[in-house]
Amino acid sequence: MDRDMILRGKAHVFGDDVNTDYIISGKYKFKTLDMDELACHCMEDIDPDFYARVQPGDFIVAGGNFGCGSSREQAPLVIKHAGVSAVLARSFARIFFRNAINKGLPAVECDTAGIEAGDELEVDLGAGRVRNLTRGSEAEITPLPAVMMDILAEGGLTAYLRKHGGFEL
Amino acid sequence: MGKTITEKILAWHAGRDEVRPGELLGARVDLALANDITAPLAIEAFRAMGAERVFDPSRVALVPDHFAPARDIPAAENCALIRDFARQQGLEHYYEVGRVGIEHVLLPEEGLVLPGELIVGADSHTCTYGALGAFSTGMGSTDLAMAMALGEVWLRVPESMRLRYEGELKPWIGGKDLILHTIGSIGVDGARYRAMEFCGPAIDALSMEGRFTMANMAVEAGAKNGIFAVDAKTRAWLEKRARRDYRAFESDPDAVYEEEITFDVGALEPQVAFPHLPSNVRPISQAGEVKIDQVVIGSCTNGWLEDMETAAGILEGREVHPHVRTIIFPGTPRIKLEMIRRGWMETFIRAGAVVSTPTCGPCLGGHMGVIAAGERAVSTTNRNFVGRMGHKEGEVYLAGPAVAAASAVTGRLTDPREVMGG
Numbered sequence: 001m002d003r004d005m006i007l008r009g010k011a012h013v014f015g016d017d018v019n020t021d022y023i024i025s026g027k028y029k030f031k032t033l034d035m036d037e038l039a040c041h042c043m044e045d046i047d048p049d050f051y052a053r054v055q056p057g058d059f060i061v062a063g064g065n066f067g068c069g070s071s072r073e074q075a076p077l078v079i080k081h082a083g084v085s086a087v088l089a090r091s092f093a094r095i096f097f098r099n100a101i102n103k104g105l106p107a108v109e110c111d112t113a114g115i116e117a118g119d120e121l122e123v124d125l126g127a128g129r130v131r132n133l134t135r136g137s138e139a140e141i142t143p144l145p146a147v148m149m150d151i152l153a154e155g156g157l158t159a160y161l162r163k164h165g166g167f168e169l
Numbered sequence: 170m171g172k173t174i175t176e177k178i179l180a181w182h183a184g185r186d187e188v189r190p191g192e193l194l195g196a197r198v199d200l201a202l203a204n205d206i207t208a209p210l211a212i213e214a215f216r217a218m219g220a221e222r223v224f225d226p227s228r229v230a231l232v233p234d235h236f237a238p239a240r241d242i243p244a245a246e247n248c249a250l251i252r253d254f255a256r257q258q259g260l261e262h263y264y265e266v267g268r269v270g271i272e273h274v275l276l277p278e279e280g281l282v283l284p285g286e287l288i289v290g291a292d293s294h295t296c297t298y299g300a301l302g303a304f305s306t307g308m309g310s311t312d313l314a315m316a317m318a319l320g321e322v323w324l325r326v327p328e329s330m331r332l333r334y335e336g337e338l339k340p341w342i343g344g345k346d347l348i349l350h351t352i353g354s355i356g357v358d359g360a361r362y363r364a365m366e367f368c369g370p371a372i373d374a375l376s377m378e379g380r381f382t383m384a385n386m387a388v389e390a391g392a393k394n395g396i397f398a399v400d401a402k403t404r405a406w407l408e409k410r411a412r413r414d415y416r417a418f419e420s421d422p423d424a425v426y427e428e429e430i431t432f433d434v435g436a437l438e439p440q441v442a443f444p445h446l447p448s449n450v451r452p453i454s455q456a457g458e459v460k461i462d463q464v465v466i467g468s469c470t471n472g473w474l475e476d477m478e479t480a481a482g483i484l485e486g487r488e489v490h491p492h493v494r495t496i497i498f499p500g501t502p503r504i505k506l507e508m509i510r511r512g513w514m515e516t517f518i519r520a521g522a523v524v525s526t527p528t529c530g531p532c533l534g535g536h537m538g539v540i541a542a543g544e545r546a547v548s549t550t551n552r553n554f555v556g557r558m559g560h561k562e563g564e565v566y567l568a569g570p571a572v573a574a575a576s577a578v579t580g581r582l583t584d585p586r587e588v589m590g591g
Contacts, residue, residue, distance in 0.1 A: 025561070026533050026557065065358035069552065071308060093358070094362050094393055098308060147323060161218040165219075167195065
């Protein structure tokens with residue numbers, strides 16, 4: 001991913017404490033390693049039409065503690081495979097946050113209050129800014145540590161380590 | 170400026186004199202762990218990174234405990250993949266069915282996780298080993314692949330919070346009640362990104378098993394790790410188990426905490442987390458009439474010998490309610506053997522409970538006791554999210570082994586004092 005890339009899409013809004021079992025229910029997540037097959041169940045227990053509605057490039061927008069629960073990487077992976085370009089939340093559960101970056105899914109910490117379902121957003125990771133084009137408002141992104149930005153820029157930790165052989169802080 | 174146990178362990182593993190909360194550092198790993206759900210992805214990532222050999226075959230543990238004995242063909246294939254990798258890499262700590270236990274009970278029992286160590290695991294409940302004064306935390310499979318390849322991870326030094334427990338616990342109250350009460354007070358993100366340091370007279374008096382239960386659920390408050398100071402109980406517990414020398418750290422008197430909370434737990438009742446969050450906690454006296462269909466006793470949270478003793482003490486000479494299925498999951502084969510020696514297997518079977526081989530089983534809706542729509546389970550496990558134990562219209566009530574066993578007898582959420590008197 002280009003670090004200066006600007007992401008645009010619509011907001012799909014969720015509340016606080018969206019856990020990993022909501023993101024992908026346990027009954028599916030061990031059945032297959034095929035993420036495209038799993039992706040159609042993304043968020044289904046909390047928002048049954050999510051997969052049908054989501055368009056490539058859209059955003060998941062949430063409150064606090066997004067991704068709490070399990071350490072399994074299927075959670076960020078199914079979100080990514082559902083076409084979501086980034087998750088915006090007031091705060092993230094720490095394991096999900098690491099996993100998202102490690103899998104090349106931007107996890108964007110910012111003030112998400114005031115963003116409503118269907119709002120058109122523009123996320124500028126390089127400039128550290130989220131613009132709500134529908135409402136004309138702006139929010140600042142909590143900057144990522146350099147190592148996480150580098151991992152994200154490489155598309156994930158696997159590609160990053162393949163290239164660098166180790167990590168640089 | 171004083172330092173906390175967590176900061177001292179991280180500094181030591183980063184080769185530094187001291188570290189500050191919020192800073193990122195590269196740290197040496199003493200043990201890297203994965204299970205049959207997370208190891209396949211970790212192995213795939215390990216190879217994709219271009220790695221060929223693990224950093225040290227004596228410091229990687231693979232524990233097929235979630236769906237082993239294999240529940241279906243995909244599980245069998247995952248287990249086969251791990252087995253092949255373990256053999257190819259010459260891993261010393263791979264556990265086959267028959268010797269395998271639930272990872273977070275097994276590794277402490279095996280003496281593979283020790284005070285002062287840094288342990289990372291591709292399982293969110295890796296934080297359990299903080300009971301022994303280790304820094305241990307859960308990560309994803311790709312981070313674990315990095316740990317297996319490099320023997321190093323990068324970490325953000327967490328802010329610490331100190332949780333102090335005053336008072337003497339009443340009968341039937343254990344580590345599970347303390348941690349549920351804590352999460353009920355601070356919420357599922359009350360310790361987000363932080364180290365939870367547990368201390369106080371009630372902690373000093375708590376068994377090692379109770380401390381493991383508390384550390385296990387630190388992640389349910391969002392914590393990076395939970396940690397306890399090493400004391401005489403820790404040393405006694407390690408005496409016959411530790412495979413290596415270890416180094417015990419303690420927090421300085423002037424260590425800096427982001428938050429300090431004191432709980433007076435002298436009058437604490439048994440605690441229950443209602444659906445669908447571990448923070449939705451009520452004392453048992455406010456539980457109301459909740460009829461149940463299933464009881465699960467065991468798991469990485471409460472699969473210890475002490476938990477089995479508590480359950481056996483309540484079920485001895487009693488019968489499980491005819492409408493209730495009671496399933497018991499001891500943490501390891503050694504614990505199960507000890508249950509046989511002490512006569513508890515007979516107690517459980519006569520009571521109408523079933524005792525499983527050690528596995529994560531129904532805790533995550535995997536197998537061996539998944540629940541149907543509309544069913545309710547009282548469980549000594551650690552999560553009660555929607556759909557966690559099976560159908561999304563099922564409900565899970567989290568409690569300690571005493572409440573679970575008493576509820577098995579009556580068929581509804583029950584205070585152990587009602588069944589046992591006192």
